[in-house]
Each structure stands twice: as structure tokens, then as C-alpha cells.
Amino acid sequence: MARLRLITIFIVLHQIAAPVYAKTTAPTEPQVEQAQKLPLEPLTIITTQGQTLHFKVEIAANAEDQSKGLMHRQTLARDGGMLFLWPEERPVSMWMKNTYLSLDMLFINRRGEVVHIAPHTTPLSETIIDSQFPVSAVLELAAGTAADSGIAVGSRLLHPHFKAAP
Numbered sequence: 001m002a003r004l005r006l007i008t009i010f011i012v013l014h015q016i017a018a019p020v021y022a023k024t025t026a027p028t029e030p031q032v033e034q035a036q037k038l039p040l041e042p043l044t045i046i047t048t049q050g051q052t053l054h055f056k057v058e059i060a061a062n063a064e065d066q067s068k069g070l071m072h073r074q075t076l077a078r079d080g081g082m083l084f085l086w087p088e089e090r091p092v093s094m095w096m097k098n099t100y101l102s103l104d105m106l107f108i109n110r111r112g113e114v115v116h117i118a119p120h121t122t123p124l125s126e127t128i129i130d131s132q133f134p135v136s137a138v139l140e141l142a143a144g145t146a147a148d149s150g151i152a153v154g155s156r157l158l159h160p161h162f163k164a165a166p
Helices: 002-025 029-036 063-068 145-149
Strands: 040-046 052-060 080-090 103-108 114-118 135-142 156-158
Touching: 040 080, 052 063, 103 145, 135 145
Parallel strands: 052 080
Antiparallel strands: 040 052, 040 156, 080 135, 103 114, 103 135
């Protein structure tokens, strides 16, 4: 009888405390996304077919922002993305750890030319995705955006980070 009383008390306390605990410790999804978002900048892509595409992208130009990237996001606008920038060209390795969205990763040289595309990356994967060439930027877009929009190797990005071809 005492054991039944203890179980009943535990259940009642759990039902009272659990909602309070959940409200005070777990941020809501919009709070998580809002906390991670960086300011948006316009970005234009000229496809190899001459089509002009316009995006609004977040800029990850420092190690802290780059380490978070698009982790924990549940949504990404079709005209949105994140542009990772480095001051010099170098080989780059990316992964999808804690990234719930499938992405297209566009690897871009210092002139703004797409030199490699990793389409439809696997969410939450820790498999390394290499740039295959030295790059100064990576653009992450929602999976399928590159193919659907005609973005291919040789497409060109217009943004102040990229230098004009010599």
C-alpha cells in the first residue's frame, strides 16, 4: 500500500513539474532559429546559361559563425542561404553535423566562379565534403536549388568578396 502511495505521489509531482521544467529549459523552435541567424546580404548568381538569380544570404566570415553554420535550422527560404567566406583560397572541408536540412554546397573560387557542387547533402551526417579545389567561399542553399535554378560549375557569384577575373 505504501509503495502504491509513493508511485501515485511521484506521478502527480511529475505531472506538475514536467510542464514547468519544459517551459523554462527548452527554447521554442523560433527562438533557436532567431538566435542563430546572421544579417542578410544580397547575392546575385549568373548561371552558365546567362540567367540572373537573386538571393538573400547570411554571411559567415569568422570562425564562430562558420562553426555554427546552418546547424539546428528546420527551414531555409528558397532564395536564402549562407555564404562562408575566407580571405584566401584554400582547400575546404565541410560536414552536416547537427544540420537537419539537406543542402546544396557550392564551392567558389576567389573570382566568384563555382568550381564544385555537392548537391543534396545528407542531413546530420559527419561525412566530410571536400571542396576538391582551393576556394575562398562556400554557398549553402536548400537542396535542389542548384539543379532547379540552372546553377552549375562555371556559374558566377556577384558579391563584394569576389575579385574580378584578371
